[in-house]
Amino acid sequence: MIKDRSQPTTIKDRCQAIAGSKWFLPLLCLVLGIVVLAVSWLGGQPGAGLISLAILAGFGLLLLLLTGHSETLRGLTIRRDERFAQIDLRATAFTGLVIVITLIVAWLTEIARGRSGHPYDWLGAIAGLAYILAVAFFRWRG
Secondary structure, eight states: OOOOTTSOOSHHHHHHHHHTSTTHHHHHHHHHHHHHHHHHHHTTOHHHHHHHHHHHHHHHHHHHHHTTTOHHHHHHHTOOOHHHHHHHHHHHHHHHHHHHHHHHHHHHHHHHTTSOOTTHHHHHHHHHHHHHHHHHHHHHHO
């Protein structure tokens, strides 16, 4: 029996094939919009849920329509070469830095107002722990 090399063979290959599909992010946006609608409905705010669904579905549709016309969107959605992997890595690191700085400023502001600093203290602790574990893991992994 001859193996068809064009078909994904491992779980990692299958996940990459699914995530690399032009339909993945638009459908993820739609599913997330439906989840937000359901949770908002349970929380007694169906209007906010419908607005969120419309925004997320619209964003997913926009991604679907523009991916074929934009190299940037193609690189971040369906075509992942080394260049876009590095751009994504740097953008993710920058985003993490902005979030950590925001958490620290929010925590200090809460402390300065005489409050406990919650929930910023435990969010900052989770971020710090995640960073330490990631450094240890990648150091161990090589």
